[in-house]
Structure formats: structure tokens, C-alpha cells
Amino acid sequence: MPVYNLKVNGQSHTVEVDQDTPLLWVLRDHLDMVGTKFGCGIGQCGACTIHLDGSATRSCLLQVSMVKNMEITTIEGLSEDASHPVQQAWKEVDVPQCGYCQAGQMMSAVAFIKQNKNPNKIEIRNAMSGNICRCAAYNRIEKAVEVAASKMS
Amino acid sequence: MKKNISPSFSRRSFIKTSALVGGGMLIGFNLFQACKPETVPPVDISQLNFNDFNAFIKIADNGMVTIFSPNPEIGQGVKTSMPMLIAEELDVSWNNVIVAQGALDTKNFTRQVAGGSQSLRQGWEPLRQTGATARQMLINAAANKWGVSASECKTENGVIINSNGDKLGYGEVVKEAVTLPIPEKIVLKNPKEFKIIGKDIPNVDIDKIITGKSLYGMDYKEEMMLYASVLRPPAFGKKLIDFDDTSVKAISGVKDVVKFGDKIAVLAKDTWTAMKGKKALKANWTSDSKLENTEDHDKILINLLNGQEFNTLRADGDVKKAFAEADQVIERIYESPFLPHNCMEPMNFFADVTAEKVRLVGPIQTPAGTARRVAQLLGRDPDSVSVEMTRMGGGFGRRLYGDFALEAAEISSIAKAPVKVVYSREDDMSAGIYRPAIKYKISAAIKEGEITGYHLKEASINSNMYGLIPNFFPAGAIKNYQVDVASYQSEITTGAWRAPYTNFLSFAEQSFFDELAELIEVDCIQLRLDLLQKVKGTTDEKIQYSPERLENVIKVAVDKSGWKNTKEGVYQGFSAYYCHNTHVAEVADVIVEDDMPVVKKITCVVDCGIVVNPLGAKNQIEGGIIDGVGHAMYGDFSFTDGEPQDKNFDTYRLIRINETPIVETHFIESNIAPTGLGEPTLPPAGAAVANAIKASKGIRLYKQPFIKHIKAKELLG
Numbered sequence: 001m002p003v004y005n006l007k008v009n010g011q012s013h014t015v016e017v018d019q020d021t022p023l024l025w026v027l028r029d030h031l032d033m034v035g036t037k038f039g040c041g042i043g044q045c046g047a048c049t050i051h052l053d054g055s056a057t058r059s060c061l062l063q064v065s066m067v068k069n070m071e072i073t074t075i076e077g078l079s080e081d082a083s084h085p086v087q088q089a090w091k092e093v094d095v096p097q098c099g100y101c102q103a104g105q106m107m108s109a110v111a112f113i114k115q116n117k118n119p120n121k122i123e124i125r126n127a128m129s130g131n132i133c134r135c136a137a138y139n140r141i142e143k144a145v146e147v148a149a150s151k152m153s
Numbered sequence: 154m155k156k157n158i159s160p161s162f163s164r165r166s167f168i169k170t171s172a173l174v175g176g177g178m179l180i181g182f183n184l185f186q187a188c189k190p191e192t193v194p195p196v197d198i199s200q201l202n203f204n205d206f207n208a209f210i211k212i213a214d215n216g217m218v219t220i221f222s223p224n225p226e227i228g229q230g231v232k233t234s235m236p237m238l239i240a241e242e243l244d245v246s247w248n249n250v251i252v253a254q255g256a257l258d259t260k261n262f263t264r265q266v267a268g269g270s271q272s273l274r275q276g277w278e279p280l281r282q283t284g285a286t287a288r289q290m291l292i293n294a295a296a297n298k299w300g301v302s303a304s305e306c307k308t309e310n311g312v313i314i315n316s317n318g319d320k321l322g323y324g325e326v327v328k329e330a331v332t333l334p335i336p337e338k339i340v341l342k343n344p345k346e347f348k349i350i351g352k353d354i355p356n357v358d359i360d361k362i363i364t365g366k367s368l369y370g371m372d373y374k375e376e377m378m379l380y381a382s383v384l385r386p387p388a389f390g391k392k393l394i395d396f397d398d399t400s401v402k403a404i405s406g407v408k409d410v411v412k413f414g415d416k417i418a419v420l421a422k423d424t425w426t427a428m429k430g431k432k433a434l435k436a437n438w439t440s441d442s443k444l445e446n447t448e449d450h451d452k453i454l455i456n457l458l459n460g461q462e463f464n465t466l467r468a469d470g471d472v473k474k475a476f477a478e479a480d481q482v483i484e485r486i487y488e489s490p491f492l493p494h495n496c497m498e499p500m501n502f503f504a505d506v507t508a509e510k511v512r513l514v515g516p517i518q519t520p521a522g523t524a525r526r527v528a529q530l531l532g533r534d535p536d537s538v539s540v541e542m543t544r545m546g547g548g549f550g551r552r553l554y555g556d557f558a559l560e561a562a563e564i565s566s567i568a569k570a571p572v573k574v575v576y577s578r579e580d581d582m583s584a585g586i587y588r589p590a591i592k593y594k595i596s597a598a599i600k601e602g603e604i605t606g607y608h609l610k611e612a613s614i615n616s617n618m619y620g621l622i623p624n625f626f627p628a629g630a631i632k633n634y635q636v637d638v639a640s641y642q643s644e645i646t647t648g649a650w651r652a653p654y655t656n657f658l659s660f661a662e663q664s665f666f667d668e669l670a671e672l673i674e675v676d677c678i679q680l681r682l683d684l685l686q687k688v689k690g691t692t693d694e695k696i697q698y699s700p701e702r703l704e705n706v707i708k709v710a711v712d713k714s715g716w717k718n719t720k721e722g723v724y725q726g727f728s729a730y731y732c733h734n735t736h737v738a739e740v741a742d743v744i745v746e747d748d749m750p751v752v753k754k755i756t757c758v759v760d761c762g763i764v765v766n767p768l769g770a771k772n773q774i775e776g777g778i779i780d781g782v783g784h785a786m787y788g789d790f791s792f793t794d795g796e797p798q799d800k801n802f803d804t805y806r807l808i809r810i811n812e813t814p815i816v817e818t819h820f821i822e823s824n825i826a827p828t829g830l831g832e833p834t835l836p837p838a839g840a841a842v843a844n845a846i847k848a849s850k851g852i853r854l855y856k857q858p859f860i861k862h863i864k865a866k867e868l869l870g
Contacts, residue, residue, distance in 0.1 A: 021425045029425070030423065036365070038575075041579075042578070044803050045578075076365045081364075087364065090363050091359050091360070094769070096359065097229070097773070098498070098545060103362075128810045134547050135776045136777075137772060139813065
């Protein structure tokens with residue numbers, strides 16, 4: 001079985017997995033980073049969102065063989081102590097209900113705010129529309145992105 | 154100011170204490186049944202077991218309070234709100250309270266089911282009594298130390314103060330407190346004295362959630378554990394003939410292939426390999442009878458509605474006569490599809506079945522019942538089966554059913570290995586226990602401008618409305634009133650889905666009243682208020698909604714929503730409903746963009762009694778409403794030859810953030826005991842939106858999902 005060197009949250013890891021294994025399952029099953037969630041497996045729900053060289057990407061569709069030499073950032077890499085402004089905003093607004101989708105939501109939000117430091121409500125809604133929250137905590141997600149953007153600008 | 158509690162609740166049989174070896178006091182308590190006489194809490198905090206007690210409170214010698222709550226958290230916030238009740242009466246600062254998830258063995262739990270929005274309502278008295286009892290024990294200990302009467306002492310934020318102004322922290326008296334008898338006489342706070350209840354308290358697990366810690370069943374992992382992906386019959390009604398796993402076994406990392414019943418599990422070293430293995434399975438299926446189709450269900454249910462085979466659940470007066478004597482009869486049919494739950498975290502469960510014991514871990518709303526069923530399935534002594542609960546990535550009713558845990562147990566038993574069953578989204582959506590497709594026919598008899606008769610008929614797949622639902626509004630308001638139900642037995646598995654039955658019944662009835670008001674030319678609010686007048690003073694014990702409380706939420710909603718006083722281009726729809734002991738009114742604001750309705754805002758007024766945690770409560774309300782709007786607008790699920798036609802989010806549409814109304818919540822101030830919020834704001838949402846769509850586009854909707862039927866009506870002109 002092939003061996004891959006991955007750079008996740010600034011640290012190097014070596015894994016031995018089939019080349020078609022999605023990065024999602026490498027993170028979860030092989031590197032014990034379970035913050036990145038499995039929701040649909042077809043890139044429709046956003047629960048598995050990570051950053052690849054800073055861009056939000058669905059890790060469920062991303063084969064491990066395609067991420068060589070790229071910077072992978074997961075929810076665990078935002079901060080260890082929940083101090084990232086997006087995490088702080090999520091806490092301030094008390095966003096989660098079941099919480100399962102929230103890592104993906106936050107990773108989408110971080111990438112979006114980096115691109116758009118002063119987003120309006122429509123831009124927030126469009127940017128976050130790739131992430132499903134089945135508990136429908138959408139009003140708070142919207143608010144938290146606003147709060148986070150003001151913290152980061 | 155303080156309220157004496159009747160001595161019928163014997164605290165001694167519900168609460169026990171022990172001195173912890175490392176210092177501090179441990180209180181074990183049972184909420185809804187007495188502890189067995191011989192049971193005592195452990196002296197070692199690492200030995201907590203929840204067989205004899207529902208929960209534990211540890212008061213450390215530094216005064217820190219830890220509440221070990223084994224209650225399952227699905228997302229309704231009870232892991233935060235229930236400990237708030239204890240802390241309030243214990244009279245400690247919330248900053249000094251830690252809520253820890255208790256690992257759970259399940260044997261003696263009575264109320265472990267998270268469902269029906271009942272957790273807070275049922276825990277309201279006993280949890281506060283437990284906190285108050287612990288507080289009284291600490292007071293008694295301090296009074297003994299000081300040689301004063303306990304009645305001279307009071308508490309404040311974890312400190313006992315006597316009439317001389319002497320102070321002792323809770324931690325300083327735990328050693329003495331543990332040696333004292335459990336006090337029988339306690340007083341609960343007057344709601345005016347609440348310091349924690351009614352305050353915004355953030356979710357106790359927030360830090361773990363936002364840093365991506367392992368919390369959910371999907372995250373659970375043990376050494377040597379194998380991952381199982383299960384191939385199930387592709388359609389309801391199909392059975393396995395045979396299968397070929399040659400190419401599966403050739404996949405590196407596949408460890409075993411196990412057949413059980415009509416299912417085949419592929420066990421592998423990781424999830425992806427198990428899923429790949431499943432895809433490589435070749436199976437042949439057969440069926441004994443004709444496979445089911447949504448089109449056939451539609452005809453069957455309509456035939457049931459038009460037939461004579463009903464069970465009557467409530468009958469007041471003489472409906473037949475009222476209709477025979479009516480000036481006008483209005484009759485409408487409302488139709489809903491099946492719905493999958495689609496919890497964000499797909500179903501999964503861990504099982505380790507060995508000769509000695511059966512260990513199950515995972516997200517489940519009914520651990521005790523599941524343990525019993527697993528014991529039965531494997532022919533084991535129920536005492537040898539334990540279920541540990543993890544946090545749940547959503548429930549909505551789906552995790553009341555332990556089918557996935559039974560699968561895990563059976564596979565582990567055959568494979569003789571610890572196994573975690575993981576559903577893909579396709580598995581989750583196609584092996585569902587769905588909200589059944591339901592149709593209602595509602596008829597009203599009108600005589601001289603009055604509603605003289607009301608006849609509600611339900612035709613549903615597999616089962617019918619239950620409990621007090623037939624006695625909800627407008628029961629009691631109309632003299633001749635009848636509720637009849639009929640069902641059709643299907644191979645398709647169905648069950649509870651957030652606010653069972655009322656999730657669609659409320660749409661049907663609240664749409665019907667809107668149309669009825671239009672037809673008899675009365676204001677739609679006034680129609681409801683007039684009907685409620687007639688329920689006031691009822692002595693019918695089955696009528697548990699309060700006409701006064703319902704009237705109040707309606708009036709406040711009219712006021713807060715700016716009813717009929719909106720900007721040009723904004724159309725409103727009204728809905729009010731009682732279910733799960735909570736009274737709710739909602740107003741939807743809809744605009745039209747590109748010829749399609751867009752739901753901009755929902756104003757919601759809720760009477761749920763005392764609001765324990767407004768921050769958490771609003772989250773439930775917002776979520777429930779948007780869930781209700783989303784499924785009413787988009788939720789569509791059908792079967793062709795027994796097979797679900799949608800299996801993932803590429804074709805199955807869930808509401809997304811860009812389609813979401815802003816929810817504005819108003820609570821009715823109240824001193825009445827709290828009622829649940831996980832469900833009751835969902836049912837009225839669909840009708841509020843439908844009535845607003847009628848106001849905007851002139852289209853009256855009778856079927857969900859709206860989006861499909863608006864398009865169909867427009868094509869037909």
C-alpha cells in the first residue's frame with residue numbers, strides 16, 4: 001500500500017493507505033483528528049470542510065494522493081484553545097445545537113472572511129450556503145460570521 | 154416567600170450521599186423512582202455507575218460543584234438546562250459548576266428517552282428538589298458546627314451565612330454534611346429569587362464542539378475495532394437470495410464479510426475500505442409481493458379517507474346531524490410525503506460482544522430499551538448488556554430506534570470482534586424509519602355563519618395520531634366534533650419524526666382555518682379567538698391546551714408582527730398551535746422574487762412557562778421553525794418499487810442558509826413550570842408560510858412540499 005506524507009496543521013504525518021482514500025477518512029481514521037465530519041460523502045453538505053493551502057475544500061471528495069506538498073488545515077488547527085476569532089464568535093453567539101456540522105461551518109467561515117473582510121448579509125448567506133445545518137441554527141451562523149468578520153477586520 | 158414542598162416526596166429514598174476518598178461529598182440521586190434501600194454512592198469518583206442513580210453531584214472541598222449528567226444530548230440543550238435547575242436551588246454560582254457527561258450503564262433508568270420535549274418539564278420539580286436538599290444538608294452541617302439553629306442560616310453563592318454574619322463555604326462543611334441524615338423538609342425558591350434560571354447560559358459543551366474534540370458516536374474508537382459497512386435490501390419488500398464477495402475479499406484491508414438476515418456486512422480496518430468493500434459486493438434480491446410505489450400509496454390513502462373504515466378517537470355531539478343541517482359544507486384534503494430524518498451524523502454504533510458481556514457505545518435516544526432488545530436478539534442476560542451514550546449529531550426521532558445498535562451487536566457477535574457500524578448518507582436515507590406519508594380530510598359544517606360541525610379524518614401509513622392529539626384545538630370549541638383515523642400497513646418502516654403527526658396536522662388545520670375564515674368572511678385571527686372563547690371554563694380533562702394561553706400568544710403575535718401593517722410587497726400568514734404542552738403563535742412574512750415566494754421572517758410568540766435558559770431556548774425555537782419551513786417548502790421523498798428515489802443531498806433538498814427566514818422570538822413572561830421546546834415551534838411554521846403564500850400569490854397550498862406544488866399550479870394556470 002502506498003505511503004503518503006501529509007502536512008496537517010503545520011505537522012508532518014506519514015500514512016499508509018490506498019491512493020483513492022479521501023482525505024476525510026485519513027484524518028479521521030488514521031490521524032485521529034475527528035473534528036472534520038462525515039455528512040454526505042459527495043461534497044453536498046460541507047461537514048467535511050478543511051483548508052487546502054488556505055482555500056475551503058471538501059475533504060470527502062479529495063483523494064489523499066492529490067494533496068502531496070499542500071498545507072492542510074483542519075478545525076483542530078484553527079487554535080487549540082478556541083481562541084481563533086471565528087471560534088470566539090461561535091462561542092459568543094452560542095451557535096451549536098447538536099454541533100455536528102459546526103466544524104465545517106467554521107472552516108467555511110474562516111476561508112470566506114479571509115477573502116471578504118467586511119461582508120454584507122447577502123454575501124454571508126451565499127458564502128455559507130454550501131454547508132447544511134440540519135438543526136437549522138442558520139440565524140446564529142449568519143450572526144456569528146458577522147461577529148467574526150468584525151473581530152478579524 | 155418560600156414554598157414548602159409536601160412531604161409526600163420522600164427525599165431519603167431518592168437521595169444518598171457518600172464521602173469521597175479524595176475529599177468532598179458525593180450525592181447520588183434518582184429522579185423518578187426511589188433508590189434501592191441498600192445502594193450507596195461510591196467513595197471513589199472514578200467508580201461512578203449509573204445503575205443505582207440517575208445522576209451525581211460532587212461538592213469538592215474547595216466548593217466546586219460537578220454535576221455528572223448522563224442525559225443524552227441530541228442538540229436540545231438539556232445537558233445545560235437540567236444542571237441549571239440543580240445549581241439554582243443548590244445556590245451556587247454557575248461559574249463554579251462543571252457539567253460532566255456520565256458514562257452510562259442503563260439498567261435502572263426510567264426516563265432516559267429524549268423525546269417528546271419532556272426532559273425539562275419532567276425534571277423541573279425533582280431536579281430543583283435535589284439541589285435544595287443538598288443545600289439544606291450543607292446548611293445543617295454548618296449550623297451544627299456553629300451550634301446554631303439551621304433556620305438562622307441562609308446561603309449565597311456557595312457560602313452559608315448565619316445571623317451573626319459568620320460564613321462557611323460549602324466545601325468547608327462537606328465532611329460534616331455527609332454524616333447527617335437527608336433532610337425531609339426543604340423549601341424551594343420563589344421564581345422571583347432565581348439567579349441562574351432565566352439567565353442566558355451557553356451550551357456546556359461549546360469549547361469541545363468548536364475545537365473539534367471527539368464527542369459523537371461517529372468519533373468513537375477502540376483498539377482492534379473494525380469498521381462495518383452494511384449492504385441492506387435495496388428496496389422495502391426485497392429479500393436476499395445470494396451474494397458474491399470474491400472481489401470484496403481481494404481488497405486490501407477488508408477483514409471479514411458477514412451475512413446476517415437479509416444483510417451483508419463488510420468489516421475492514423478503516424471506514425473507507427469498508428465502504429469500498431460494500432460497493433464491491435454483488436447480491437441478488439427477490440420479493441414475495443408487489444413492491445410499493447408512492448403513486449399507489451396516494452390512491453390507497455385517498456380511498457381510506459373516502460371510505461368508512463375508521464377508528465374514532467374523539468366524538469362530541471352529533472357530527473352527522475350537523476353536516477346534514479348545514480347551510481354550507483367545506484371540505485379540503487391535505488397531503489404530505491414520507492420524510493427521512495437526515496440527522497447530520499449518519500447512524501452508527503459500536504458493539505463488542507464477548508462471551509462475558511455485550512458492550513454497546515453510541516448515539517441513541519433510548520439506551521435502556523435498546524439494551525433489552527439486544528439482550529433478546531442475542532439470547533443474553535439483560536444484566537450483561539451495557540449501553541454507553543455519546544453526544545448525538547441530531548436526533549429528530551430517528552435515534553429513538555435502536556436498529557443500528559442491533560446491527561452492530563449482531564455483526565460483532567458473528568465476527569467475534571469489536572465493530573463499529575457506520576452508515577453512509579445513502580444508507581441513512583434509504584434504511585430510514587421515516588415520517589409516514591399522511592393525508593387529512595377536514596370538513597366543516599356552517600350554519601348561519603357559525604361553525605356547527607368539524608370532522609377531521611386521518612389516513613396514514615402504518616400508524617395514526619395518538620395520545621391527546623385528537624383533543625388539541627379546535628376540540629372543545631365546536632359542539633359537533635369528530636376525529637377519525639385509518640391506516641395502511643406498509644413494508645416501509647415509519648416512526649416518530651420531530652413533533653410526530655402534529656408536524657403536518659398543524660399545517661392542515663391552520664391552513665383550513667385560514668381558508669374557512671376567507672370563505673365565511675370573518676377575520677382569520679377573530680375566527681380563532683371566537684372559537685377559543687368557547688373552550689374557556691371547560692371541565693374536559695382531555696383538553697390540556699389553555700384557551701387563555703393560546704389566546705394570549707395569538708394577541709401578542711398580532712402585536713409583535715405588525716400584523717396587516719407591513720410594507721408594500723410583504724405578505725403575512727398566521728398560525729397558532731398547541732402541542733408538547735407549549736402554546737405557540739407564528740406570523741410568516743413572505744415576499745415574491747422572480748415569481749417565487751421567499752420567506753423573509755417568522756415572528757414567533759411562545760408560552761413555554763418559565764424560560765430556563767433563554768439563550769438555549771431561542772436556539773431551539775429558531776431551529777424548530779426553520780426546520781418546519783424547510784421541510785414544508787422542500788421536503789419530498791418518494792418510493793418506486795419499494796426503493797427511495799432520493800439517497801443523498803444532491804437530489805434531496807434540505808433548507809440552506811440563503812433560503813432561511815430570520816426568526817424573531819418573543820416569550821410570554823410566566824411563573825408556570827416550564828414545558829419543552831424541542832418540537833412545538835415546528836408544527837405551526839408550515840401553515841404560517843402557506844397562508845402567507847396565499848396572501849402573496851393567491852395560491853392556496855394543500856400539499857407539501859410547497860415548492861413542487863406552486864410550480865405545478867402555475868403550470869396549470
